[in-house]
Amino acid sequence: MDKRLNQDFHFERAGLRLKNRAVLAPLTHNMSQDNGDPSRAELDWLARCARGGFGMLIAAATQVQPGGRCWQGQPALMTDAQQAGFAELAQQAEANGALALIQLHHGGVRAQPALNGGAPVGPSAMAAGDRYPLGVQALTEAEILGLIDAFVRAAERAHGAGLHGVELHAAHHFLLCNFLNPLLNRREDEWGGSLANRARLLIAIVRGIRARLPRTFLVGVRLSPESYAKVQGISLANQLALAGLLAKEDIDYLHFSMGDSFKEVDGDRGKGSLLTAVHEGVAGRVPLMVAGRIRDADSAGLALAGGADLVAVGSAAIGNPDWMQKVSRALPLRQPPFAATLLTELGFTASALDYLGSLPGLVAQNEKVGAL
Ligand SMILES: Cc1cc2nc3c(=O)[nH]c(=O)nc-3n(C[C@H](O)[C@H](O)[C@H](O)COP(=O)(O)O)c2cc1C
Structure with a gap:
């Protein structure tokens, strides 16, 4: 049977059902408190998306450990207060028949020195230069073990908050x-070298979560299929081999952040779409979610027909938190760039507008553009 956007989806391993295939992509909004506590504005905005019909919500990149912070208003899940804050997201999702997950994050080499009080950390040291003004410090073995623990503890807090994964x-x-x-990873110990070694950290986190939490708790992994933002080293072939390794672990879905779900494979013009390559590479071994230019019913339908099981909506949701309701009823969607006045009405704060305005094409300079 053809997959349809409004068709339910069953996470078989967890025994959880989604009411439809539409997922709110993780969207950094820069409106958490300075200490990482979720703010009233961000919880209200996520609640709006829950009411707006998404089957599943993935809350924005959230810190699990000091030192990995990338944005001033980035949320964290490291304290009882933060856990209590995110419990409200879980309740809002339940009340609307949706599932809510939180994205666990450490900025690594992209962590901001000014927000972390020092140089970023990564798998291997890098000298100071244009991209990394303070250089990058290599994590020690003990720090890697501490990091695994931090991810697992944040997952326990997510579970404690009532989130679904x-x-x-x-x-x-x-x-x-x-x-x-x-x-970037030039380590010569068991955390670097072969693909299995480079994936060891990620897999250790998955296993650590599985060892501590019930199987009803969802664990997904988000990957870039190709190099991102001019940083080389991530290749489709490697990422598909990694997908094979991850499919053998007890995960619930793989989420490919495609940028553009309908583009061709990098450096492979004329040889077919990235979506087809990812679909064939994953080969049904684990549910596949894709994000990137899922804007409306047509693009969602194309992605589902192309092999995605679930579609994650990013930019379009910023101006249309009720995206799924509109799409289900064939109502018109607001188009980006969105007017700042509209975004304010939808609950985005001034710091959120600052951040959203720094990204291309999201916020209209001219208030009349983009408003419906
Ligand atoms: C404002 C904004 C914030 C984002 N924040 C995150 C994030 O916290 N974590 C993440 O993995 N991706 C993040 N992304 C990427 C989106 O999840 C999504 O993959 C991307 O926007 C492409 O989908 P789209 O074409 O529907 O916007 C963000 C994108 C935008 C526009």
């Missing part, structure tokens, strides 16, 4: 992705 952020040149990248 976690997504491990191993994409976009952040720490877990840095370990996967052979150009």
Whole structure:
């Protein structure tokens, strides 16, 4: 049977059902408190998305350990207060028949020195230069073990908050992705070298979570299929081999952050779409979620027809937290760039607008553009 956006989806290993195939992609909004506590504004915005019909919500990249912070208003899940804050997200999701996950994150080489009081950490040391003004410090073995523990403890807190699962952020040149990248990971111990060694950190986190939490708790992994933002070293062939390793672990889904779900494979013009390559590479061994230019019913339908089991909606959801309701009823969607006044009405704060405005094409300079 053809997969449809409004068709339910069963996470078989966890025994959890999604009411539809539409997922709110993790969206950093820069509106948590300075100490990482979730703010009223961010919880309200996520609640709005829960009411808006998404079957599943993935809350933004969330710190698990000091030292990996990338944004001033980045949330964290390291304290009782933060756990209590995210319990409200779980309740809002339940009340709307949706599942809510949180994305666990460490910025790695992309962590901001000014927000962390020093140089970022990564798999291997790097000298100071344009991209890394303070250089990068290599993690010690003991620090790697501490990091695994921090991810697992954050997952326990997510479970304690009543959330349905976690997504491990191993994409976009952040720490877990840095370990996967052979150009950045030059370690000669068991955490570097072969693919199995480079994936050891990610897999240790998955296993650590599985050892501590009930099987009903969802664990997904987000990957970049190709190099990201001009940082080389992540290749489709390697990432598909990694997908094979991860499919043997007890995970619930793989989430490929495609940038553009309908693009061709990098450096492989005319040889077919990235979506087809990812679909064929994953080969049904684990549910496949994709994000990237899922804007409306047509693009969601194309991605599902192309092999995705679930589609994650990013930019379009910023101006349409009720995206799924609109799409289900064939109502028009607001198009980006979104007017700042609209985003304010939807609950984005001034610091969120600052951040969203720094990304291309999201916030209209001219207030009339993009408003519906
Ligand atoms: C404002 C904004 C914030 C984002 N924050 C995150 C994040 O916290 N974690 C993540 O993995 N991706 C993040 N992304 C990437 C999105 O999840 C998504 O993959 C990307 O926007 C492509 O989908 P789209 O074409 O539907 O926007 C963000 C994107 C945007 C526009």
